[in-house]
Amino acid sequence: MIRTHYSTQITPEMDGSSVTICGWAHEIRDLGGITFLIVRDREGLAQVTLFKKTIDKNVLDIVRGLSRESVVAVTGQVKKEAKAPNGYELVPMSVTVLGKAESPLPMDTTGKVDADLDTRLDVRFMDMRRPGTKAIFRIRHLVLKSVREFLDREGFIEIITPKIVATATEGGTALFPMTYFEREAFLNQSPQLFKQLMMSGGFDRVFEIGPIFRAEEHDTRKHLNEAISIDTEASFLDHEDVMVILENLIVYVYSNVAERGTEYLKTLGMELKIPDLPFKRITYDEAVDIVRDSGEQIEWGDDLTTESEHTIGKTIGEHYFIVDWPTKIKPFYALPYENKPEICRAFDLMHPRMELSSGAQRVHSYELLRSRIEEQGLYADGFDFYLKAFRYGMPPHSGWGLGLERLIMTMLGIENIREVVLFPRDRRRLSP
Ligand code: AMO
Numbered sequence: 001m002i003r004t005h006y007s008t009q010i011t012p013e014m015d016g017s018s019v020t021i022c023g024w025a026h027e028i029r030d031l032g033g034i035t036f037l038i039v040r041d042r043e044g045l046a047q048v049t050l051f052k053k054t055i056d057k058n059v060l061d062i063v064r065g066l067s068r069e070s071v072v073a074v075t076g077q078v079k080k081e082a083k084a085p086n087g088y089e090l091v092p093m094s095v096t097v098l099g100k101a102e103s104p105l106p107m108d109t110t111g112k113v114d115a116d117l118d119t120r121l122d123v124r125f126m127d128m129r130r131p132g133t134k135a136i137f138r139i140r141h142l143v144l145k146s147v148r149e150f151l152d153r154e155g156f157i158e159i160i161t162p163k164i165v166a167t168a169t170e171g172g173t174a175l176f177p178m179t180y181f182e183r184e185a186f187l188n189q190s191p192q193l194f195k196q197l198m199m200s201g202g203f204d205r206v207f208e209i210g211p212i213f214r215a216e217e218h219d220t221r222k223h224l225n226e227a228i229s230i231d232t233e234a235s236f237l238d239h240e241d242v243m244v245i246l247e248n249l250i251v252y253v254y255s256n257v258a259e260r261g262t263e264y265l266k267t268l269g270m271e272l273k274i275p276d277l278p279f280k281r282i283t284y285d286e287a288v289d290i291v292r293d294s295g296e297q298i299e300w301g302d303d304l305t306t307e308s309e310h311t312i313g314k315t316i317g318e319h320y321f322i323v324d325w326p327t328k329i330k331p332f333y334a335l336p337y338e339n340k341p342e343i344c345r346a347f348d349l350m351h352p353r354m355e356l357s358s359g360a361q362r363v364h365s366y367e368l369l370r371s372r373i374e375e376q377g378l379y380a381d382g383f384d385f386y387l388k389a390f391r392y393g394m395p396p397h398s399g400w401g402l403g404l405e406r407l408i409m410t411m412l413g414i415e416n417i418r419e420v421v422l423f424p425r426d427r428r429r430l431s432p
Helices: 057-064 117-122 131-153 192-200 239-260 262-267 284-293 306-316 366-375 380-390 404-411
Strands: 018-030 034-040 045-051 071-080 088-099 177-180 183-187 205-213 226-235 280-283 320-326 340-351 354-361 397-403
Touching (some): 018 045, 018 057, 018 088, 045 057, 045 071, 131 205, 131 262, 131 404, 192 226, 192 380, 192 397, 226 239, 226 404, 239 262, 239 320, 239 340, 239 397, 239 404, 280 306, 284 306, 306 340, 306 354, 340 397, 354 404
Parallel strands (some): 045 088, 280 320
Antiparallel strands (some): 018 034, 018 071, 034 045, 071 088, 205 226, 340 354, 354 397
16 A cells, blocks of 8 residues: 555644555646645645755755656655645655646646536546535535435335336436347336335335436427436335425435535535424325416426426425426326325425425235336236236235435536436436
C-alpha cells in the first residue's frame, strides 16, 4: 500500500510526522521562491509546499514538470499551516508520478469553468473528479446503505431476480427485446412477478435493489431507459401497512443523509429538510378535483399528466400519497376494492415535483388474477409460471417500487435525473 493517509486524515497536530498521500495534481503554482502543489484525493485537498532554497532539486523539477491531473504519491513531513486546506502543509521528501495526464484536459475539474451536462457525461471519469459530482455519488451510497439498513431492520430479506425474462409486467411501458438463443426474450421492466412468487415461497418480506429497463421513447429530465428500483413485497400486510413502511423509509433515508452526509451537502450548498410524518393521503378523486379547480381538463379514469402532478404538488407542497386509483389505469396485479371494483387498493407516493413510487395490495386469488390479466388484453397462458404460484397457497400481500434516482434528485433539488446516475442510459446515450 502506498498511501498512509487521506488528505483529511492529516491534522495540524501531526506536525513533524511523515506521511504519504496519493492523488491527482489539482493545481501547480510556481511563485519562483516557493512552489505549491495542491493534491486532490477522494476526500479533499492537501497543500504540498516546496521552498526553493531548501528543497531537493530533483523533487522540485518533478513538481515543476507535472501536468495537471497527473496521479502522484507524495511523501513528506506535516507542518502546521493555518492558511492551507485542513490547517497543514506537506514539505515533500519525494514526489513520484504514478500516472501522467495528457494536456489539454478534456474538461475542467476545478469547478471554475462550467461544462454542459452532455460534455460532462461524455467524459464522466473526469467529471467524477469534480467535488459536486463526487458529493452526489457519496450521497447515493449513503442512500443505498440507509435503505438496506432500514429494510433489514424491518425484517426484509434481500433478493436478486432475473433481468432476462419472457413476459411484460408493467402494461403501458414498452419492452426492450433481445435474442435469447433461438427465442425472443426481454429486459425486465420490474421484478414484480418474481417478488410476488417469493410470497408464495413463504419469505414474508423481501426487497430488491436492481435495474429496471423501460423502452420509453420520451426524452425527459425524469425518465431513464435503465433505472434503479427499490422494490419490496410483504405478506399479511395491506396497502396501508406498506405505505407506512414506505414513508418511514423516506424519512429514515433523509435523516441519515442529513446526519452522515453533512460535508457532501455542504459541497452541494444545501441544507436538507426532513419531511414530516405521516405524509398526507389524498384520494384519486380529490386529486382530480384539485386539477379541475386549477382549470385543467381531466376525465375521471385518466392518468395524471406531468402538468397535473405539478398542480397537485404545488397545492400540497410536501410528500403525499394518492390512493384509491381507478382499476383500469393500474396494472392487473392491483387489488380492486370488493365493494367498489372500479377503484383499487393502489397508491402512488408523490414528491411535489414528481412520482417517486407506486404500489398496491395485490390480487392473491388465482381466479381473479387470471381474469384481471385477460381484462387487460394480455395472454394469461404466458403468465403460467406466475399464476401457478397462486394455486397452491398464496398469502395476501402488498408492496411497492421506489425509483432510486427520483428519490435522490428530489432530495437534492437536482433538475436532471442524469446527474445522479454514473452512466445514464437514455434515448440518445448508450456510451460510456
Ligand atoms: P412503476 O412502473 O410505477 O411501478 O415504477 C416504480 C417507480 O420506479 C421509478 N421509475 C423510473 N425512474 C426513472 N425512469 C423511468 N423510466 C422509470 N420508470 C419507473 C419511478 C416509479 O414510481 N411493479 C411496480 C411497483 C410495485 O407495484 O411494486 C412498478 O414497477 O420512481
